[in-house]
Amino acid sequence: MVNAPDADAPLIERVKAGDVKAFEMLVVKYRRRIERLIGRMVRDVDLVPDIAQETFIRAYRAIPQFRGESAFYTWLYRIAVNTAKKQLMELKRDPLVTESARASRDEDEDNGSRVENELTDGETPDAVLASKQIASAVNFAIEALSDDLRQAITLREIDGFSYEEIAELMNCPIGTVRSRIFRAREAIALRLRPLLDTRDGERW
Amino acid sequence: MRPMTRRPFSALALAGAVCAAAPAVWAQASAAAGDGAAQAREVRAWLLRIHEAASHRNFQGTFVVSGGGSVSSARIAHFCEGLNQFERSESLDGQARHVYRHNDVVTTLWPATHVATIEQRTMLVEFPALLQAGDDRIADFYEVRPQGAERIAGHETNVLVVKPRDSSRYGYRLWAEQATGLLLRADVLGERNEVLETSAFSDVAIGVKPQPESVLAPMRRLDGYRVLRPALTPTKLEAEGWAMRQVVPGFRQVSCVKRPMDNPEPSDKQVLQTIYSDGLTYVSVFIEPFDAQRHTRPMLASVGPTQTLMQQQGDWWVTVVGDVPSATLRTFAKGLERLKK
Amino acid sequence: MSFDSKRDAMALERLSALVDGELDGDGAAQACGHWRESGEVRSSWHAYHLIGDVLRSDDLAGDPASDVAFLVALRTRLQDEPVVLAPQPSEHRGAAPEQHDVHVANGVRSRRWSWMAPSAVAAGFVAVAGVVMLTRGPAGPLDAPASRLAEVAPAAQPVTASTLEAEPPALVASGKLIRDVRLDRYLAAHKQFAGSSALGVPSGFLRNATAIESER
Numbered sequence: 068m069v070n071a072p073d074a075d076a077p078l079i080e081r082v083k084a085g086d087v088k089a090f091e092m093l094v095v096k097y098r099r100r101i102e103r104l105i106g107r108m109v110r111d112v113d114l115v116p117d118i119a120q121e122t123f124i125r126a127y128r129a130i131p132q133f134r135g136e137s138a139f140y141t142w143l144y145r146i147a148v149n150t151a152k153k154q155l156m157e158l159k160r161d162p163l164v165t166e167s168a169r170a171s172r173d174e175d176e177d178n179g180s181r182v183e184n185e186l187t188d189g190e191t192p193d194a195v196l197a198s199k200q201i202a203s204a205v206n207f208a209i210e211a212l213s214d215d216l217r218q219a220i221t222l223r224e225i226d227g228f229s230y231e232e233i234a235e236l237m238n239c240p241i242g243t244v245r246s247r248i249f250r251a252r253e254a255i256a257l258r259l260r261p262l263l264d265t266r267d268g269e270r271w
Numbered sequence: 272m273r274p275m276t277r278r279p280f281s282a283l284a285l286a287g288a289v290c291a292a293a294p295a296v297w298a299q300a301s302a303a304a305g306d307g308a309a310q311a312r313e314v315r316a317w318l319l320r321i322h323e324a325a326s327h328r329n330f331q332g333t334f335v336v337s338g339g340g341s342v343s344s345a346r347i348a349h350f351c352e353g354l355n356q357f358e359r360s361e362s363l364d365g366q367a368r369h370v371y372r373h374n375d376v377v378t379t380l381w382p383a384t385h386v387a388t389i390e391q392r393t394m395l396v397e398f399p400a401l402l403q404a405g406d407d408r409i410a411d412f413y414e415v416r417p418q419g420a421e422r423i424a425g426h427e428t429n430v431l432v433v434k435p436r437d438s439s440r441y442g443y444r445l446w447a448e449q450a451t452g453l454l455l456r457a458d459v460l461g462e463r464n465e466v467l468e469t470s471a472f473s474d475v476a477i478g479v480k481p482q483p484e485s486v487l488a489p490m491r492r493l494d495g496y497r498v499l500r501p502a503l504t505p506t507k508l509e510a511e512g513w514a515m516r517q518v519v520p521g522f523r524q525v526s527c528v529k530r531p532m533d534n535p536e537p538s539d540k541q542v543l544q545t546i547y548s549d550g551l552t553y554v555s556v557f558i559e560p561f562d563a564q565r566h567t568r569p570m571l572a573s574v575g576p577t578q579t580l581m582q583q584q585g586d587w588w589v590t591v592v593g594d595v596p597s598a599t600l601r602t603f604a605k606g607l608e609r610l611k612k
Numbered sequence: 613m614s615f616d617s618k619r620d621a622m623a624l625e626r627l628s629a630l631v632d633g634e635l636d637g638d639g640a641a642q643a644c645g646h647w648r649e650s651g652e653v654r655s656s657w658h659a660y661h662l663i664g665d666v667l668r669s670d671d672l673a674g675d676p677a678s679d680v681a682f683l684v685a686l687r688t689r690l691q692d693e694p695v696v697l698a699p700q701p702s703e704h705r706g707a708a709p710e711q712h713d714v715h716v717a718n719g720v721r722s723r724r725w726s727w728m729a730p731s732a733v734a735a736g737f738v739a740v741a742g743v744v745m746l747t748r749g750p751a752g753p754l755d756a757p758a759s760r761l762a763e764v765a766p767a768a769q770p771v772t773a774s775t776l777e778a779e780p781p782a783l784v785a786s787g788k789l790i791r792d793v794r795l796d797r798y799l800a801a802h803k804q805f806a807g808s809s810a811l812g813v814p815s816g817f818l819r820n821a822t823a824i825e826s827e828r
Contacts (some may be wrong), residue, residue: 073633077640083697085570089640090690094683095683098679118681120689131573132461193575193673197675202673224668225667229634249624249628256660271760544801570694570697571696572697
């Protein structure tokens, strides 16, 4: 795969032009990955959403300085890591630590080993079930796709090829690639939408 | 020893110190390493020489500034005759804008709209001489090192790297002409050492014959122009009911004026402008009463190296501008405090 | 799912292309507009990305309700943030300045020039919150229909005021950068004192400052 231009470039240009909504779209795109990253660094999972929020605010303020030398996600990743580190250092100084952090620290001292919080916001039994359902709905829907649609979306989402590259690989026009990927997404989304709270997006 | 004279000065201002730095100072660079005081003196000497050249040399050429994705160029000239300084700049692209200066009088012409402004650039608060003996602030906040030689616009130059010691300011790379010290190119460097802006001569003649009339004549020839004379009123921040509680390290207040922003009539919409400097760069803090019609949305704009922050603070609208990282602007804005009467 | 109209399907297909970064500036601007207006677009954007995340890794399946809560909370914080602007140069270069008529929402008309040529660094190009309707003259190089009266959202095209006289209203269309003359004035006032541009040159080292040391 040749140097793919950053897929986020069009949205980033919009943000630089003063369009805050474009940034919201980027947030929706990256929030899960960023929280997963932060979750690996921070034991107290109650902190994760706050650190994630702080990460995105810092990224927003620093967007003029993002000039595409790296992929946007790489840049965002670094901001997340720095933000998490800063928060952790501040907490060490702050006498008011959260209950869970204190608890896990105490357990540490007892066991002498790292203790992960078992239950998180996203890991209540309901939430675990919901995400399992989503995962299986997506996988089921992918299998049900026609070969063309499945290949197109797999080449895009898993292999990361550009439309142009996919057109070459599948020996079809770029417009067809775009259409196939769209139809694949819509077919999967059809199965997904009943599971998503945000069926009509109004809560956004 | 040159006597203290009334003369314009720049970021590299001086208070009568002689500029003696001969080209030999470049060779001594490595010898001074490790000796902090000597190094600070050397830094001052380099920068003074650059400043002196800009003040006292006669030169003209084409000057190009590129940054923030755009380019602008101008024909500029500078002449010095005794205590008099003359400068002119005529833009070569975009909207024509010609600026002429004779000592402290600056006339700006916009031929397209036939508007001219004449301004008196008197400094009203005593400017702390940033490079005077004993004030090594620049060396406190910047590390200055020579970095070889390069050819710019047909002239041999010495390269100086100016590295900030903290993240509150930008760095620079400077190319100073070897014989005179005249700066032929300056790059502003961002947080990742990326070039935010390049200002350079694409062609320059040094040591030209001074032509003061080429500056004075256009300053007089104003028929058909609507002439505006915006008046700047000196004042003190405290007198206006403000204090700056948290100053970014290295920055000191160098000026405080009231000025009209929207039209030159002094009775209208005055804005308070306070300027801070760390010796190399400046930050302006503008304060005006909040006006919901005009002050619609807070903003953080970034054009090349220049960041601008605009936001509401209480009943006021604060604008902070500077060639510094935006976090520095935020610190200035946060440091403003309205004094209780 | 059946689409209400062909237009909706087209909008969603463009949205899908934007997910992959395969949409130009105009398309992206339009999509952002739709994001603002259409719940369906918002939920589709969310769904398309969730699909991609899950395809790559099951543990990103996540809890959609928390996605919504997160964005709603962030939106509140973003509203307190100064709008970030880093104007980008126009894609079109060369040739002479062009004149457009700009209608401000309150009916005031003023003339603006737009650069197609490289523009002055000292100029600030700014989008200020507000709405403007931009019409183009019949011979515009950008082939917009002459009668078009809509929010135009191309890649940043700097437009500058040609007059200093009247106080121009702050103008912008969401997505279209129009110069705010007041930003220019702050910049000019700053550079004037800041030792750089007695003559409009931003380099502080080259020029003498405008200030004269007091004789006190």
